[in-house]
Amino acid sequence: MEKIVLKGTRFLTESGKEVIFNGINVLSRGRENGHLPVDFESSVLWFRKMGFNLLRYGITWDAVEPEPGVIDEDYLAKVKKNVRIAEDAGIYILFDMHQDLFAQKFGNGAPDWACLDDGLPFDKGHALWYEAYLSSEPVIRAADAFWANKPAEDGVGLLDHYEKMWERIGEVFADCDNVIAFEPMNEPFMGSTARMAFGEALVRIQAKNPNFSLYDSTNADPEETAEFMGIVAEKLMDFDRTTLMDFYRRMQKAMQKHCDKPIATGGNIYNSTDLPTGIEALPGGHIYAPHGYDAVVDSDNYSAYNKDSVARLYAHKREAQERLGLPTIAAEWGAFPSKPFTNDLIRFMYGIVEQNLWGSCYCEYHRDKENDPNFTALCRSYPQETAGRLHSLHSQENCFEMRYEAKAGGVTRIFLNFIPEKAEAENASWRVTEQSDGCCTVELTAETEGLRTIRFLGA
Numbered sequence: 001m002e003k004i005v006l007k008g009t010r011f012l013t014e015s016g017k018e019v020i021f022n023g024i025n026v027l028s029r030g031r032e033n034g035h036l037p038v039d040f041e042s043s044v045l046w047f048r049k050m051g052f053n054l055l056r057y058g059i060t061w062d063a064v065e066p067e068p069g070v071i072d073e074d075y076l077a078k079v080k081k082n083v084r085i086a087e088d089a090g091i092y093i094l095f096d097m098h099q100d101l102f103a104q105k106f107g108n109g110a111p112d113w114a115c116l117d118d119g120l121p122f123d124k125g126h127a128l129w130y131e132a133y134l135s136s137e138p139v140i141r142a143a144d145a146f147w148a149n150k151p152a153e154d155g156v157g158l159l160d161h162y163e164k165m166w167e168r169i170g171e172v173f174a175d176c177d178n179v180i181a182f183e184p185m186n187e188p189f190m191g192s193t194a195r196m197a198f199g200e201a202l203v204r205i206q207a208k209n210p211n212f213s214l215y216d217s218t219n220a221d222p223e224e225t226a227e228f229m230g231i232v233a234e235k236l237m238d239f240d241r242t243t244l245m246d247f248y249r250r251m252q253k254a255m256q257k258h259c260d261k262p263i264a265t266g267g268n269i270y271n272s273t274d275l276p277t278g279i280e281a282l283p284g285g286h287i288y289a290p291h292g293y294d295a296v297v298d299s300d301n302y303s304a305y306n307k308d309s310v311a312r313l314y315a316h317k318r319e320a321q322e323r324l325g326l327p328t329i330a331a332e333w334g335a336f337p338s339k340p341f342t343n344d345l346i347r348f349m350y351g352i353v354e355q356n357l358w359g360s361c362y363c364e365y366h367r368d369k370e371n372d373p374n375f376t377a378l379c380r381s382y383p384q385e386t387a388g389r390l391h392s393l394h395s396q397e398n399c400f401e402m403r404y405e406a407k408a409g410g411v412t413r414i415f416l417n418f419i420p421e422k423a424e425a426e427n428a429s430w431r432v433t434e435q436s437d438g439c440c441t442v443e444l445t446a447e448t449e450g451l452r453t454i455r456f457l458g459a
Contacts, residue, residue, distance in 0.1 A: 001087055004180045006262060006285045011180075011327050011359070017385040017410075020393070021180075021329055021359030022051065023091070024378070027058025027098050029108040034075065035063035038367075040082045046370050048089045049437055050379045051415035055091055056331055056361040057082070058098040058186075062111040065165045068154040076172050087178040094264060094289070094329065094361070095169070095179065098186045101132055102143050114158055116145035128298055133269060134195050143191030147243055159250070167254040174259030181262045181287045183331075184251040187269040190239045194270070197235035201228045233275045240268060240278030252282055264289040266331055274313045281324045288324055290317045291332035291363075302337055307348055314352045321356075329359035336375075338368075343377035350380050354393050379439065381456075385413045387446065398458030406446035414442045418458035425454050 002013040011019040024047065028035050037043060047055065063075050083093050099109025106115075106122055107129065117138035126132050132139050149157035166184060173179050205212045205228050211219040214228060244267075252263045264287035267277035272291035292313050294305050314330070321328045330353050336342045346362070353360040362378055369375045381400035383393060387410025393402040398418045406412075406428070417439050423430055427447045434441040444454060 001090065001092070001178045003177045004092065006287065006327050009321065009325060009327050013385060017387050017412075018383075018390050019053075019385055020357070020382050020390070021054040021092065021361075022380065022382050022384075022415075023047070023054030023056065023360070024050075024052055024362045025056045025058065025096070025332060025364035027096065027364065029058075029060070029098070029100070031062070031104070034078075035060050036075075036078055037082070037365075041085050043365065043367070044085055044089050044091065047086075047091060047365075049439070051382070051384075051417065051439060051441075053091055053384050053415075054094060054180075054329075054359060054361060055086060056094045056096050056183075056329075057086075058096045059169075060098055060104070060109055061114065061162070061165065062104040062109065064169065065114075065161065066111055068113055068152045068156065068161065069164075071165065071168050076169070080172060080176065083173065083176050083179060087176070091178065093176070093179045094287075094331070095173070095182045096186050096331075097166075097182075097184055099189075100186075101129070101136070101139050102146070102189055103139075106132065106136070106139050106142075110142070110146070113152055114146070114161065115142045116150055116152075116158070117142040130269075130298070133189055134198060139189075140191050140195060143189050147191060147247075159247070163250055163254045166251050167257055170255035170261070171258035174261070179261060181264040181289075182251075182255055183264040183266070183289060184248060187266065187272060187291065188244060188247070189269045190236065190243070193235065193239050197232045200235065201231035204231060229275065232270075236268060236270055236275060237278030241280070244268060244278075245280055248279070248282060248286075252284075252286070262286045264329070264331070266290050272332065274309070274316060276316060277320055279324070281326055286326060288321055288326040288328045289331035290320065290328070292317060292330065293333065293335065297335050302339065303341070305341075305345060310349075311352065314356070318356055327359075328356070329361060331361050332363040333360070334362045335364070338372050338374045340374065342374040346375070346377040350377070350395070354382075354395065357390060357393070379417045381414070381416045381418070383412060383414045384441075387412045388449075391451070399455070401453065401455045403451070403453045405451050406449055408446055408449040410446050412444040412446070414444060414456070416440050416442055416456055416458075420456040421459055423454070423456045426452055428452070428454065 005012050028037050101107035103110040103115035118141050120138040122138050146158045149159040213219045266289040271277045272293050294310050296302050296304050381395040386404050388407045389405040391403040430444045432440045433443050
């Protein structure tokens with residue numbers, strides 16, 4: 001496989017073709033499977049059938065460094081074997097150092113030795129797991145200890161351990177051409193800074209309206225809610241601009257001691273909502289990999305999913321991309337339940353990523369999705385490699401359209417989730433190169449250069 005290079009807001013192969021990424025999140029949070037996806041090789045067959053060319057592949061600190069200063073080389077070797085399996089299937093890898101609630105003892109992430117929570121008990125009785133970020137004292141203490149680089153039992157700071165771990169990961173995967181980037185930490189949590197930000201915002205708004213509640217619309221008008229979130233946003237953006245950017249620069253330097261791959265950053269835990277990010281572009285460039293969910297995520301209330309809110313959220317992600325000037329992958333979205341409306345929500349999200357010419361990774365893969373009719377829309381048509389400059393694309397049932405500035409003689413590769421019966425392809429020839437289960441890959445060869453619209457139609 002060709003290596004991926006970053007050019008402005010686009011992903012290119014080394015030979016200059018523009019790449020659109022479309023894929024899914026894959027990870028194993030628990031220790032019972034050694035933090036490795038079960039039967040990964042079999043899963044890759046389904047990924048290929050779905051037309052995916054990217055996996056956001058989750059690893060954890062708990063797996064990589066189970067004891068202070070001890071890297072589990074066997075684990076990294078097993079991960080590398082999976083990377084090679086993906087490469088053989090034509091699939092790229094974006095590594096995600098995953099965490100939820102910071103540590104393995106609370107959710108997943110840091111090993112026990114790196115969880116400096118002062119021995120406080122963890123209350124598991126939250127209606128939604130992520131409520132613990134603001135209410136759980138041990139989670140907050142552990143995160144604060146990490147950002148303060150407090151020493152582990154061996155006397156070495158937690159951030160120092162983390163840096164050395166990433167240096168080794170960069171060294172191990174330096175020769176994997178299908179690894180496009182490393183994400184230093186999934187949704188970094190800023191610890192007590194978050195609680196102070198929300199607390200200060202609440203005090204200031206309740207000084208004007210004592211009955212204000214963010215969770216009760218009858219006691220919070222839109223202007224008050226906007227003011228509340230504005231106060232929170234400014235406090236959290238300070239964390240992004242200082243602590244988080246220092247962290248990203250440090251991890252980038254560590255990884256690139258042995259390899260030339262970029263890092264990917266999506267912003268802090270609350271940037272998966274409509275709160276803005278304060279991150280900046282790193283020297284040499286990196287990948288912007290934002291997350292975005294509706295407020296109903298992980299609840300039993302998906303029937304209240306608000307498309308307008310999600311569209312607005314991603315419009316703000318677009319503004320962030322334009323400010324940063326970086327190639328972008330919507331790296332986490334979805335988490336949808338299996339319901340009759342699920343395919344509609346998937347198609348809605350694909351419309352957003354297509355409008356922005358972004359890469360995409362649905363969250364997340366579970367084996368039961370392979371035969372679930374409520375997730376068939378994950379298989380979409382898209383141009384995997386464009387010989388020229390892509391201007392727009394649009395996919396729908398039995399129809400795919402793209403507009404691009406073609407290079408004469410250039411071969412564009414398109415995955416279609418249908419078998420085309422005809423095509424509108426002026427000054428271009430095309431042929432089906434692979435076909436399976438009602439899907440196919442098409443190679444389109446431009447006879448002349450210039451801007452053109454290509455359309456494939458099924459039955």
